[in-house]
Amino acid sequence: MSRDAPPLILASASPRRSALLRQLGVPHRVLVADIDERRLPAEPVAACVLRLARAKAAAVGARLPASQRASASVLGADTAVVLDDEMLGKPHTREPALAMLRRLSGREHRVLTGIALWRESGCEVALSDSTVRFRALDDEECERYWQSGEPRDKAGAYAIQGRAAAFIAELRGSYSGVMGLPLFETAGLLRQAGLTVWQEGSE
DSSP: OOTTSOOEEEOOOOHHHHHHHHHTTOOEEEOOOOOOOOOOTTOOHHHHHHHHHHHHHHHHHHHSOHHHHTTOOEEEEEEEEEETTEEEOOOOSHHHHHHHHHHHTTOEEEEEEEEEEEETTEEEEEEEEEEEEEOOOOHHHHHHHHHTTTTTTOGGGOOTTTGGGGGEEEEESOHHHHHTOOHHHHHHHHHHTTOOSSOTTOO
């Protein structure tokens, strides 16, 4: 990205995604997309996260003034925690969170993150698919984890970058993808679009 080019727009309110973009050295601003994030009937999970990532980026792109669209780049992302082909949601209260943690205990699950880079000329997408294995959890530590406040509004009721790191026995795939923005795939999309990572003064 040249000095005169507008910064990347991140179509997400997630502070984790913004922090990961800063880790790549990519200056950006945030505009939050407002879309229906429900999975369609019989929709494969991979297709769902890619569709939602594309929809978020396109929704923000459509809101830009016409004078900005030609040069704008909008990054959208969507993450799903999947167990038994069920997408686990973001619990707001104690009981659903504890139920999710009990289901994840001692088992493997998948974390899929779709990313989309929208430009007026088109939209490119990429998918990160990781496998995470939890060690066995007992009820007391699930309760203590809930009391920490960390599981609230997190897909699958956990944050790998937080205290839940102590639950992860094995990870096959992308750590940053499980966090919500796979950096390898993101950097690839940015490079394809002629955008630069590791920019000086981007902190």
